[in-house]
Amino acid sequence: MYDWNTAMNKFGNNLPSQGQWEELKDYCTWTWNGSGYKVTGLNGNFIVLSAAGFRDNEGTICNVGSCGEYWSSTSGGSDKGTYLRFNSESVGISNQARYYGDCVRLVMNP
Numbered sequence: 001m002y003d004w005n006t007a008m009n010k011f012g013n014n015l016p017s018q019g020q021w022e023e024l025k026d027y028c029t030w031t032w033n034g035s036g037y038k039v040t041g042l043n044g045n046f047i048v049l050s051a052a053g054f055r056d057n058e059g060t061i062c063n064v065g066s067c068g069e070y071w072s073s074t075s076g077g078s079d080k081g082t083y084l085r086f087n088s089e090s091v092g093i094s095n096q097a098r099y100y101g102d103c104v105r106l107v108m109n110p
Contacts, residue, residue, distance in 0.1 A: 021082075033048075051087070069085045080098060083095070
């Protein structure tokens with residue numbers, strides 16, 4: 001898990017943008033598998049996003065198995081980053097403090 005600044009320095013544009021997360025959220029089928037989601041596109045291709053939790057501001061790993069948080073490359077302001085958050089009941093995109101530790105899921109950019 002990485003804080004947003006470290007994730008951006010290490011992976012940069014290989015992190016999905018907010019728009020790419022929104023596209024997955026809005027146009028794909030999300031199937032909870034007990035430990036995360038299988039996200040299937042219209043063409044049948046899929047990715048798996050694990051419910052690996054997040055690292056809080058004290059460094060504690062929280063909610064493993066019940067929640068997943070994944071950074072995007074999109075800034076949420078001077079001290080926030082945009083991220084995808086999910087649990088077994090919902091999927092959303094929001095902003096949070098950059099010091100939280102979230103997962104990364106890299107994308108290929110043409």
